[in-house]
Amino acid sequence: MQRVPVISPLHQTAKTHPHSIAISWRSKGLNIALGYSELSLKVIALGEQLIASGLTGGDRLACIDSNSPELVMLYWACIDQGILFCPLSPRFPPAQITQLIERYTLSHVWAGELHQDLLTQALSHRVISLDFSLTSQPHLAKYQPDRSYPPQSQPARVDAELAANIILTSGSSGMPKAALHSLNNHIANAEGSRSFIPLEHGDSWLLTLPVFHIGGLAIINRCALAGAAVVLQDRDSRLSEQLTTDKITHLSLVATQLVRLLNQDASSLQQVKALLLGGGAISPALLAQLETLKIRSFTSYGMTEMGSQITTGIANEDGSCGHLLPGRELKIQDNEIYVRGETLFLGYLKPHSAAQSLTKSLTRSAEQITLTLDPDGWFFTEDRGYWNEDGNLCILGRCDNMFICGGENIQPEEIETILKQHPEIEEAIVFPLFDDEFGNLPAAIIKGDIPQQSELDALVCSQAARFKRPRQYYPWPEVEQTSLKVSRKQIIEAVLCLESRN
Template sequence: MHPQAIALIHNGHALNYQVLYARIQGAAQQLKLAGLSPNDRLASISHNCIEAIILYWACIEAEAIFCPMSPKFPSQQLNDLCQQFSIDHYWAPSHLPNLQGKRISIDFEQTADNEPRVINPQHAVNFVLTSGSNGSPKAAVHSLKNHIASAEGATSQIPLHSQHRWLLSLPLFHIGGLAILNRCAIATAAVVLQDESNTLNVQLPRDQVSHVSLVEAQLQQLLTTPESLQSVQYLLLGGGAISPTSIHALKGFSLHAFCSYGMTEMASQITTSVANADGLSGQLLPGRQLRIQQGHIQVAGDCLCLGYVNPANKDRPWQLPLTVDGWFDTKDIGVWKNGHLQVVGRADNMFVCGGENIHPEEIEQALKQLPHIADAIVFAEPDERFGHLPAAIIKIYPEQAALSKHELEAYLLQHIARFKRPRNYYPWPRGIQAIGLKITRAQVINNTDRRQTLKFAES
């Protein structure tokens, strides 16, 4: 419909939809020649790149199932995942080592001009790995119907059209990355690949990025150079509540900032609102249903995935555990406040302290309202008297900022019950990276040296 509209931008070079689709068809043709049959699963093991984007759409053209995985996983883990989820073929950039199974080679410059295939929107097109409460990966299977409903609902709050450009700052092995591809394709907007040789401060104005998904720590860095946000019209902020400092700073810009609540199983966003410091994730988007049963957030609707890959049952290759009346229990705890959802925490993160239920996320949200606390994770430490006591891992930004324990605890006691305050504070471990918009809680806790407590400034 819009062949000349810009589809991809990489290092300042643009590719239109007509050229992109010709390459997609060329890649799809090669997948079939390589032996992929309909419903075969192809692992794509790479960071974001033009090739991975072409491969995503080529799998849909070839009726194969696109299975993105992180190249940071060790080879043995990748082999185990491919075996667990019955994946016999994989594609990876040439510099990555060989794995078990058949490695597919594709000339991504090759084009084809075949008659477009009619695609059944109900059929599975990809799966995305997600971790359960015990840390073992699950693979959530999506159809185009799921992705279309997700994209259309999201753009009801965050406008997107053919003149817009969305930075692909999230990996394609994260549902947030795939969601950007789908939103832009439906709107014929451009996907801008992140330039690893430059900072966001440089790339955003250079490539005239209009939409960007960030965590607050990235936003805080951008706010130090306000000119870097001159082209940005819409910010989608993830990672929890936004600090009052950032909310106030954003008022000086002519852009719209949003926060949201979403999950892999629902193909990305579920609720969205104007960014706020109250921890409210917003109103329910179209194409989704949400209810709260005994404190648990349950969801349904056109965005809900087909199920988790179920290798043990060939007759039902994917299944999703649902309530007797057809709802998916997210295991998140939430409440409604004036028509907006507030996510209190995860049911499986909750612990008991002296007979009282503690939701770590409530304490984390309070901590992150303080200046210079960029992130916080609260966890349970064993205690002979109370069973468990809360402790906190704190990320300070900038690193040289002084933090007073007296002021911190005085603030906390105004916002949470006294028994919920952390008894120990630890510095944030180095080298921990966000996966998409999320920090892996277990990774931060497991990599924290508890022999070294946080050094506070003298009050």
């Protein structure tokens, strides 16, 4: 069946809600906002610049920046032109950025003003410069945003099945894999999310997650489809102040961010309609605070390969992740989780593959994409879990994290969840230490003050078998974090390295 090109959600909303705020941010103490019509015009102008800079459909553009209006504009401009948008973390060192760009044949590179120092000499022939001002295009300079476009600037129609972006996701090997998504993947994910967490025209979602993370990119797509505003986080203000000043209605936080916010000013959450919590189990103490404040909070299970959320539910003390959202399918066999559906990504981009337009048709893209599915089209998540009596998904942990102690299986995440119930513990990682008698014994790395071992033994043994209690506790090492998720491998290696020196 022939595919019909579509106008991106940004341009569609520019027609239906031209004067609604699309994006807002603070710059040098000033509040700046762009309506959907104005943002749409800027994106069209930017797309023309990309083509003038030598890019064409199927090319891959590395974008190095912290969350910024420029990054959001580039995403939509790349969508219009069929260019693969690849945001890279500015926390990566220059050598790693160069390695990733060469590994995945990213043909062109743009870096934000504050991150020009990350561009090595080896990348000089790939670097492009762009003008993000509206007046860069003469036929747009005199145009006042309204419901119609000037004749020269009609929004492009795009093939929503084509690969639209590359998001790097870390595997167990530590080498990031390049996940490819289509615009249709993002639309299906956003619509499924909105079916459970309402998001409407006039709402505002604070972009607390980085755009180089699938959670951040998902917020941009959700807002465009709903006609809501993306609000960039102001790093010069306290989060609690910005929630009140910018009248934030939707917010995504991990537990660490939530703790800081509640310590700053818990009342700043009063006007928030929906708080989406991620990054692992949320302690009962935190949930109790949110309940007292009558904050509607949600937890979810998601992954880069499914475009973000897979299941979502009301946050509760059992640590479950809610029910399946529309556009997704999930099955569990022997506690192993498999997924498929409209949100399933196109696959992983193969290293050193030539640039071309990529689709979900593996017969056309097999040389560039790798995607391992079973005969019925199921993708193995490498996570373990089960459905509880209420029909909510419960995650046991990663398959490759499980280890054996004296012939018994230990899933580290089970013990980590229990340890994080202690009010002094912010984060915990459980891992195996070699033992002559038992093969492995559990040990734990603790972020926060480490209580007495007898106290922690009592806590763990009250909810899990005694053999699962950690025999040794280590303080959290000083390790630079370059991604949203904690790198288990990096933290464990740092602790073992310190131990070997002592």
